[in-house]
Amino acid sequence: MADGTAPPSFFLSSLDPGVGKTTALIHFVQHLLRSEHHRDVSILLCVSRLDEIARLVEEIGLDEADFAVLTRNNEVNQLSSTQPREARVLFTTHAMVMSRCHGRRFQDVEVFQYRGDVRAVRVWDEAMLPIEVVSLSTDQLASLRDPLRHTHPALAKLIEELERQLVASRGRGTHTWPDIEGATGISCWSARRGLEQRHVAYLDTLYALSGRCVLLRKLHNASTVITALDSRDAIPDDLAPVVILDASGRVRATYAQWEKATGKLVRLPSAIKSYRNLTVQVMDKGAGKTAWAKHGCSLAQEVALLIDSKPDEEWLVVYHKAVSSGGIPDLIRGLLSTTPDRVSFLNWGRHQGTNEFRHVQNVILAGVNNYSEVDYEVMTRCHSRIRNDEKVTKASVQAMEAGEHMHHILQALCRSAVRQGSASECGPCNAYIIAPKQSGIRDLIPVVFPGCKVSTWEPAKVKATGKVQQALTFAERHFEDHPDEVLRFTDLRAELGYDASNFRDRIRNHSVFKAGLEALDLEETTIGNYRYRNALAKKPQSFGSVGGSSYLADV
Structure with missing residues (x-):
């Protein structure tokens, strides 16, 4: 050059x-x-x-x-x-x-x-x-109607009709986007005047899709929101x-x-690097965003017990920020029996580029960075230049998914001592990954890190004892006999012989009790005219959710 x-x-x-x-x-x-x-x-x-x-x-x-x-x-x-x-x-x-x-x-x-x-x-x-993905949902279209109704009624009417067509599609197949300016005689520049910034972004996408054949998809199976997806050049x-x-x-x-x-x-010519100094242990367990939302206590307990097993060493934990308002680090710290000062946290999304943790020899990926199936399909179409009205093979989408998993794992683990050592081999490091078996991540690790050692991270066998076990047994039997009812904390306290203060400190806030409730699929709830949670109930069943997914394509 x-x-x-x-x-x-x-x-x-x-x-x-x-x-x-x-x-x-x-x-x-x-x-x-x-x-x-x-x-x-x-x-x-x-x-x-x-x-x-x-x-x-x-x-x-x-x-x-x-x-x-x-x-x-x-x-x-x-x-x-x-x-x-x-x-x-x-x-x-x-x-x-x-x-x-x-x-x-x-x-x-x-x-x-x-x-x-x-x-x-x-x-x-x-x-x-x-290539970058552009998308516009029916919710985003609907938000444009009122701001445009008085200033550009023809455009508002077109948007309403377009929204109706997308809903009627049920998120299947493709749709030929109308030529917005040609159909209304209104330029994008004219329509933008006086709009809020978010509405300007939606409007720009509305016009950018003009005349394009777009994909129509539901981002989640149970969702009524339909999203139109297409791509455009991001780099000239x-x-x-x-x-x-x-x-x-x-x-x-x-x-x-x-x-x-x-x-x-x-x-360009590359070079082979050995990862023989890296040991990776994998726990076959779901740890996406949905899993953390439902079973956060038991997952955090696994992480905390592992960290406590090396009380004099530093740790790096990579976690999902968009769970519990970013509260996973606090949850893990609260379960540690050793000093938490030696544990650093890095959320997915900030797991690339930094060298701040390159001295740390113990790193945990508390879940992996997953996208939805729609994401992988759209990314495959973008980079393979497959038109939206053409068929995309399952193998190419699976290759994209595997590649993204490997990319994120490589970047995350290389924030640690893995990036140290010589140019020919990595520094000594122990890595621990929680990922569901069906993800295939265990088989991808040797591809990402040639020469590394892969073994199994066995879940800790923590058993409830004493009053904690008594409380869990009572709750389990109660919901076996009365699955549609609740269990008041006052009744549970009476069974244990505890007052409110002792019950809160010794049972309700105990990590093993919380993990036991998750295993029983129970959650705290509020009944009666109270402002605080005062009972246990069966968790409502959810349908069609995508475990651990996060959507990439957005305006």
Whole structure:
């Protein structure tokens, strides 16, 4: 790229963490800036996280006159007073490139240029997804009706009719989206005036889908909400040539399907890394968001008991943030019998890029990062360039799912001591993963970490004793005889001979009692004119939920 001889391809470097991608980049920039033959050659460095910019500036040893920062964060931009168009090295984010290049060619976006010319060297750190999913649900359509009814009644009427058609589809098949401007004579720009920001986003998607054949899906089986799904380019083709530095490149199906569909992705030579110093233990148990919501106490107890088994060592726990309002760390800390200060927590979504925990030799994935089946289908269509009205094979969707599992596991475990060691082998580390057997994750681990040792993490056999066991036995027998009734805490206290204070401290707040209630499928409830929970009841049965899923495709 610096010499102007690179073909217009997307070059993928998928070296594993710790092999030296970033080190190579640092030395390359240093040498380029010193090269007499490349005085006019400039660089664009695209990162995923803002804190990476300051680190790279320091490690490269850049003078303020040599670099500029272009992000949405003014504080980060002030790392240098040099104007972006005057700096040989320009740092920016993935989001900024996608935003500024939306609907435009890269070469036409002046803010990324150096003294009027396109920057010759382009580096994209971490994952690149060239296609983005766009979606619009019937709920989002409905929210547009009232704001538009008085200002643009024809548009409001079209939206109402479109909503009716989507509902009638029951979330099956495809739908040809109407040409919104052609049908109403109203431009998107005109319709946006006076709308709230969220409504502007929905409106933009409404117009962007014009004339497209969209997928119609229910995100959850029991849902009445229908979502229209399609995709669009997130990265302009003329960003190539560009080097992508992504360790997940060797396991993620997005790259394999992109490479096969377009031929524009070129894999750079890689290197084999041994993970013989890594031991991975897997517990065959559901631990998605739904499982944590229903059985959080028993899952947290498993994690806490494991941490307590090594009371003098540091731990990293990767968890689902969108459960119990982010309360999983507090739940686990509350069950520890040893000091919690040595336990760090990192939620899914922030499990990439950081090196803060690279010294930690014990890491737990308290569940894996799952998406819904619809997500995997849409991602497969995007990267394989399969039209919405064409059939997508089950095998390709399964490959996408496996690739995403491997990607997230690789990134999460490589926040720990796995990324240490030498360039040829990882540092010593013990990893523990909770995942359902049907996910196939146990079989994927040797692919992600060649040479590692895989064994079973057996659930702890914690038995209730004494009054806790008596309370659980009484509750179990009560609901066997009266499954549709409740069990008042006053009756349970009377059976145990406890007053309210002792019952709360010794029984109700006991972790083994809570785990026992989960096993019996019981929950606390409120009966009568009370503001607090004062009884136990059978949990209501839910139908059609997708265990542990989270939806990616959104406006």
